[in-house]
Amino acid sequence: MSETASTARAPVALLPSLVPLLHEWLPRQRWFAGKGRPVTGFTLVSATELLPVVDSAGPGLLHLLVRVQQPGLAPSAQADCYQLLLGVRATLPPALAHALIGRVPDGPLAGRTVYEGLRDPRLASLLLERLRTPGPMGPLRFSRTVAIPEGLTPRVLDAEQSNSSLVYGDAYILKVFRRIWSGANPDLELPLALARAGCSRVPAPVAWYETVNNHPEPGTLGVLQPYLRGSQDGWQLALDALADGRDFTDEALALGRATAEVHTALAEALPTVALGRPQTENLAIQMTRRLDAAAQAVPALLPYVSGLRTAFDAVGKLAAEDVTWRAQRVHGDLHLGQTLRTKDGDWSVIDFEGEPAKPLAERRRPQPPVRDVAGILRSFDYAARSFRPWNADWAERCRDAYCTGYAEASGTDPRDEPALLRAYETDKAVYEVLYEARHRPDWLPVPMAAIRRLAAQPTP
Structure with a gap:
């Protein structure tokens, strides 16, 4: 300009x-x-x-x-x-x-x-x-x-x-x-x-x-x-289901299908690329740097740094073995609040701006679709931890149903790329810790619970 x-x-x-x-x-x-x-x-x-x-x-x-x-x-x-x-x-x-x-x-x-x-x-x-x-x-x-x-x-x-x-x-x-x-x-x-x-x-x-x-x-x-009048956002729907003690797996399955349809259409409409060794190694390096910076800002992360770093090291190791991943345009900031279920029961995805704090060139860069998947999986965890007692089974059922729906619509199951999925989930949880520590300290226990789980997870 x-x-x-x-x-x-x-x-x-x-x-x-x-x-x-x-x-x-x-x-x-x-x-x-x-x-x-x-x-x-x-x-x-x-x-x-x-x-x-x-x-x-x-x-x-x-x-x-x-x-x-x-x-x-x-x-x-x-x-x-x-x-x-x-x-x-x-x-x-x-x-x-x-x-x-x-x-x-x-x-x-x-x-x-x-x-x-x-x-x-x-x-x-x-x-x-x-x-x-x-x-x-x-x-x-x-x-x-x-x-x-x-x-x-x-x-x-x-x-x-x-x-x-x-x-x-x-x-x-x-x-x-x-x-x-x-x-x-x-x-x-x-x-x-x-x-x-x-x-x-x-x-x-x-x-x-x-x-x-x-x-x-x-x-x-x-x-x-x-304006999708009468629609409800996925975050509120999930909270309502938890408050009523209802299962949410049917909705999660349908949302997984909808996400896959969006990814498939984006891959057909816009260029895709293969992430080779240099790009994948850089991805792991950037994730590690964000972890180290977050741990300096939020000391509660420090005991888990070595365990979390294994998620990023695993991606770097696969890159060294010349494993490649497909990258395409994705949503970039997908969570339940960026989804709407219409009065007819269909899911829509909104707000494709990506993370507004990041430079535009970075938000427009092709990325593996599992980045969006990881965002929704973290969102199910957030919803479940908004209630006491923490309903781990509810979140896990939703996560599995969502991935199953995604696989049914796309032919590719996100769980078949465990190293990359774990790395993106870990990166997202680290971001959440930093955000909550700065803006909503009362919410910090929510991402910290995921940090403990991800740090203890064995390397795929």
Whole structure:
């Protein structure tokens, strides 16, 4: 993305006038990735008036891409870029008081009130209107695949963390990406590929918008997809089954089939590669490094490091014996919360963004499908450990049923690759320990139980 601005409202003076407000507001947002580090500066990438922000009696809508400088960046790394949709009004009505960012003291918006634009139904409706009428708008480009009806009432979903989502009339859901990267976001790229391949397990994108300002690879800003009204996410379904003392193996079996269908369609739609010795050895090295770093940050891991490392050593040993694995595009962050069961009882897979904290190039890299499988297996364990007493049999039955369903649909049983599956499960559990220690210490016993099990597991 080029470091230019496109707005009729004195772009050079715009950002400095907003900086005091952004310094206070931005670090408090759930989707801000730089928490815990001071903000040292801002750089304007682009500014676009989606609705005039000054010469208007009503609200204006200002679209900004802003780079946020923080200490700790590698010399060659760029500062994080964030997408902001700022509402601008002379005065803020009481109904929007919760969306307030602040009053601008000087500059082109002097005396105006700035607020989170997505919280304003009028401005949220305008964003959908832009998607209904595709084409360029300054450094932005809007695209759609089908006609979109007008007059759909918007509402914000408050459950999102790394992004923001709006539901329009219970017909569509728009995911607005907050941290922006150059290049196609997998949450657009992969569902588009699956739709073209005829895979019905993933809601097909209806519309999207992106930044195209003098850059060879557009950066995805938002994706509109059908809203699966009445569906339930797999995490809540699993918790409900546990609370009711019900078995969940039928659902796990069907989910395994659905996952395999998605993987099969992705392998047909996009290139696959073979992981040779160098790539597999590097995979084992990276997993070992993550383990060592996590153990330094979370001392509770230290007694288990040697046992856990055997999982990664086993993969490295197989690589030295010239064992290869097939790699393809995968979900990248699959767990029960990324699955939905519709009113008809069918499973869908959603949120193909991958792990948002990782660089886009890494998230788009082909990987063995067992990475996704390991994510779901860990999720069954998490669900079961949310209840007391811990129901180990429930989790194990779900894990077996899921792998069986996957094998039935794909012809390949994940359990036939025990070394790779164990390595990915271990890597995921190490990540979970680090996450819980930092964000939810009360949950740390959940992944630590898996750490003890995996560290004691014999090498396949």
